[in-house]
Structure formats: C-alpha cells, structure tokens
Amino acid sequence: MNNYTNDNTSRRYKAHVSIFGTTQLHLRNPYIIAWWSAAFPGFGHMLLSKYLRGYALFIWEVVVNVNAHVNSAMIYSFQGNIDMAKEVLDTNWLLMYIPVYLFGIWDSYRTTVDMNKVYLLADREAHRFNLFSLGALEINYLDKRNPVLSVMWSLFIPGLGQLYIHRILTAIFVIIWLVVFFYYSHVQEAIGLLFLGKIKEATSVLKPEWLLFIPSHYGFATYDSYMNTVENNKLFEEELRSYLMENYQTKGFQILKGQKVK
Incomplete structure (x- = not known):
C-alpha cells in the first residue's frame, strides 16, 4: 500500500489534500455549527466543507432576504418601530424564507452529528492520506500555520x-x-x-x-x-507523529513511569 496517497482501500479516511484546499474530518460542536447557520444560512455547511449545499443556502439567503426586506424589518424593529417593520415585509417572499431558514439550521446540526460519528470511525481505521498535491494551477501541502x-x-x-x-x-x-x-x-x-x-x-x-x-x-x-x-x-502533527513512529521508532520502544525502555 502506498503510504502517501489514498488508494480507496479503506472505508473511511480523515483528510484529503487537493489543489483547492485541505478537506478534513474532525470533531465539531453541532450547536456551534447550527448557530452559524442561524446567523447566516450556508455558513454552517461551509464550516463542514459541504460547499455546494452551503453556497446554495447562502445565495438563497441573500436573494430572498433582500426581496422579503427581512433586514429592513429588523432595523425598524431595533428602532422600536414595529408597525413599519410589518409594513416593509413582503409576505410572499417571507413564506419561502422561514422554512428554508429552519432547514439550514436543522440540516447543519444533523450533518455535524453524523460527521462526528464518521470521524470517530475514520480515526479508528487510521488510514493514511495524501499530504501533497501538485497541479497545473496550484500547489498544496499539509503544513503548520499561525492561527x-x-x-x-x-x-x-x-x-x-x-x-x-x-x-x-x-x-x-x-x-x-x-x-x-x-x-x-x-x-x-x-x-x-x-x-x-x-x-x-x-x-x-x-x-x-x-x-x-x-x-x-x-x-x-x-x-x-x-x-x-x-x-x-x-x-499535520498527528500525521508527522505517525510517520516518525512507523519509520524511526523501534518496535520494542516503550515508556513506563516516565522512563524509556528499549
């Protein structure tokens, strides 16, 4: 088996490095993801790297929000002008807005829970993944960067x-x-x-x-x-640790009570 590329012999693997970015599975808080979907539909899915679904919900939010005048109604509400807020709302668009808005929150929460389960299984299988991608347009590699x-x-x-x-x-x-x-x-x-x-x-x-x-x-x-x-x-640290243990650590190496035993 090639240690540096995914050959699809495993049911699950934790990461994929391509010229467009590094996509990985990791544990996420479903409530935080749902909160971002509530703040702006599509954001929760983009955090999960569910790009197509995220982009669709994001564009839907902008188009329907502007036509329903949701933001304008919010501004009037903040000012205490409830009657004006009701007046500017377009109910024809608003009726489409609410179901999809709620779906975005629910679906991002559900997907996060499922992906956390998949991550735990992928982590247990510990299948190796590619670390470097070289293409005509870009070069991407797994490395440490400053948050x-x-x-x-x-x-x-x-x-x-x-x-x-x-x-x-x-x-x-x-x-x-x-x-x-x-x-x-x-x-x-x-x-x-x-x-x-x-x-x-x-x-x-x-x-x-x-x-x-x-x-x-x-x-x-x-x-x-x-x-x-x-x-x-x-x-990056996890992969490097595994590589060093596999290629440079002797099989009999153990650590007992803070002492190295070979």
Missing part, C-alpha cells in the same frame, strides 16, 4: 485568511460576496465621507439592508480561518 495570522488577515479583508491556509474555494466565494456587499451597501463611500467629517452624508448614503450582511461575513471568515488553521495544525 493569529489567519485571524489578522481575515479582519483586514475576509477571504485572505482562507487564502493563507489554502482554502481556495471558500476564499474565492467569501471575497466575491464581500465585494457585492460593499458595493450595494455603499460602505466604502460612507467611510470616505466619514474621514472628511461629513457624518450626515455618510449616514445617508448607506444601504442598511445590505450593510447588515457584512458583520456576519466578517465573523464567519475570521472564525472559519482560525478554526481550520488550528485543525490543520493538529492534522
């Missing part, structure tokens, strides 16, 4: 933290939608006016219904980059 740097770059621009740890698909998706949110919310224009001391003008140009998407976007990008950096580092 603090992942957070720092994500706080500058969401998506940069994912690029740092080579989560290419998530990085591209996050960056594209950040541009969309910035453009339609006019947040950069407002920041420019704010620097010039034109506070009223800065406030007036903002589009709150689009602006409310940005905090969740920043929060997800930061959490995702940090969490995956930590888990990638654990995966």
